Amino acid sequence: MLMTIGWLLAAFLITALLVRGAIGYAHRRGMLDLPGQRRSHRLPTPRGGGVGIVIAMLVCLPGVSWSAPAAWPASVLAGLLAALVLVALAGWWDDHRSLPILPRLGAQLLAVGLFSLSLLAGGLPWWWLPLLLLGGAWSINLHNFMDGIDGLLAQQAIFVGGGLAVLAWAANQPALALAAACLAASALAFGCFNRPPARIFMGDVGSGSVGLLVFAFSAMLWRVDSALLWPALILSSAFAVDASLTLLTRMGRGRRWYSAHREHLYQWLARRADSHAWVDVAYLGWNLLVAAPLAWLAWSHPRAALAITMGVYAGAAIVWLYLKRRLLRRHPSKSLHVTA
Template sequence: MSDAFAAYVAPIALAVLFAFLIAWSVVRIAIAYAHRRGMLDQPGQRRSHTIPTPRGGGIGIVVAILLTIPVSLCERSSPWPVHVVIALMLATSMIAAIGWWDDHRSLPALPRFGVQLLAVALFFASLIAGGPSWLWLPLWVLGGTWSVNLHNFMDGIDGLLAQQGIFVATGLTVLAWAIGQPALAGASACVAASCVGFWYYNRPPARIFMGDVGSGTIGLLIFGLTAMVWRIDWLAVWPALILSSAFVTDASLTLLIRIVRGRRWYTAHREHLYQWIVRRGHTHAVSAAWYLGWNVLVAAPMAALAFEKPRMGLMACIVTYAVAAVVWIFAKHRLVQRDRYKVRYVHT
C-alpha cells in the first residue's frame, strides 16, 4: 500500500472504527440509563417481545454518527460543501431529538410529523441549492419523511432494523466508492459501523431496543445518503433504491392495506410481514433471516446489475419492487391462512 493511498484512506477508516466503538460504548450506557429511568417496552398484544426491554438504544447510533460523519464528508479528496454537511447534521439532530423525547414521553403524531418535515426539507434544500431544479424538493421531502416513518414502523423485532441498516449502508458505501465519492463512501460506512455497534446489544435476544431516536435517524440517513448518490450520479439512484426494497415494500403495502380497510394506520399493530412470521411461531432471528435472504439473493445482485448497466437501472428497480410485492403478497397470504387454520383447529 503506497503512502499516498494510506493517507487517502486512513482518515475514513479511523472514522469508521470510531463509529463502531462510540456506538458500542454509548449503547452500553443507554441500557443502564433506560433501566434507571424506567424506559421499558412492556409486552402486549400489539408487540412481538415477551419480556420488558429497555428502549432508546439508538442514541448510540446518533452520537456515533454526529461525531464521525462530518469527518468523513469533509475528507479532502472529495469534500462535500460545508452547508450540506451542517444541514445533514442539523436534520439528524432534529429527528433524533424528537425521537428521544418520544422515547421518554409519548408525543402526539402531529408535532413529530412537523419536525420530521422541517428537518427533511432543511437537508434537501441544502442539497439541491445551486444544482437541480427546486421542483425536486417536494418529491424528496415526501420521500425522506416517509423513509423516517417506515423505518420506525419496521423496528419491531430483535435485530431487524440494525441488520437492514448495516446492509443498506454497506451497499451505499460500495456504490459511493464506485462513482468516485470516497467521502460519501466513508459517511455510509460510518452509518453501517454504528449499526453494527448497536446490533451487538440488539441481536436476539435483544438487551435493548432502538427506539424512535434510532429508527428515525436511520430512516433519514439512508434516504439522505441515497439522495447524495443521486446528486453525484442520477443513474446510480436506481441501485441505491433497490437496496431498500425489502423494507419499502413491507411498510408501504402494509400501510396501504390498512388505509384501504379503514384502520387507523398510525397506531401500533402487528400486520407487517416480519411480525406475521413471528406470530406463526418463528423466532425473531428466523424473521430477520427472511429479510437477509432477500437482500443477499435478490436486492444485492439486482443493484449490481442496475449499476453495471445504467440504461437498465430503472427497469431493474421496477422489476425488483414488482417481485418484492408478489413475494410479500404470497407470503402474507400463506401466513395469515395458516393462522386462521390454526385458530379453527384449536376451536374444534
C-alpha cells in the same frame, strides 16, 4: 486506508460505549417496552439505544467530510447535521413520553426540508422539493415501522449502509462512501446489543435517524449521478415493500394506519416461526440473494436500471402478497387481534 479504519473504529466504539450506557439510563428512567398484544417481544426491554448511532454519526460525519476526498459543500453537511439533530430529538422525546403525531411529523418535515434545501441549492430545480420531502418523511417512518423485532433494523442498516458505501466509492465519492460505511459500522455495534434476544431496542431516536440517513445518502448519490438512485432503491426494497403494502392495506380497510399494530409481514413471520432470528435470516436472504446482485446489475446497466428496479419491487410485492395470504389462511383467528 488508516484514516478509513480509524473512522470506522470510531463509529463502532462510540456506538458501543453509548449503547451500554443507554441500557442503564433506560432502566433508571423506566424507558422499558413491555410485552403486549401489539408487541413482538416477551420480556420488558429498554429502548432508546439508537442514541449511540446518532451521536456516533454526529461526530463522524464532520470528521469524514473534512478528512476524505470529494467532500460535500459545508452547506449540505450543515443541513444534514441539523436534520439529524431534529429527527433524533423528536424520537428521543417520543421514547421518554409519547409525542403526538402532528408535532412529530412536523419535526420530520422540517428536518427533511432543511437537508433538501441545502441539496437543491447547488442548482437543481425547486420543484424537486415536494418529492424529496415525501421521500425523506416516508423513509424516516418506514424504518420506524420496521423496527419491531430483534436485530432486523440493525441488520438492514448494515446492509444498506454498506451497499451505499460501495455505490459511492464506485462513483468516486470517497467522503460519501466513508460516511455510509460509518453508518454500517455504527449499526454493527448496536446490533451486538440488539441481536435476539435483544438487550435494548433502538427506539424512535434511532429508527427515525437511520431512516433519515438512508434517505440522505441515497439523495446525495442521486445528486452525483441520477442513475445511482435505482440501485440505491433496490437495496432498500425489502423494507420499502413491507412497510408500504402494510400501510396501504391498513388505509384501504379504514384502520388507523398510524397506530401501533402487528400486521407487517415480518411480524406475522415472527409469530409463525416463534423466532426473531429466523425472520432476520429470511430478510437477509432477500438482501443478499436478490437485492445485492440486482443492485449491481442496475449499477452496471444504467439504461436498464429503472426496469430492473421495477422488477425487483414487483417481485417483492408478489412475495409479500403470497406469504401474507398464506399466513392469514393458516392463522385466520390471529388476524382478529391486530385490526386496531
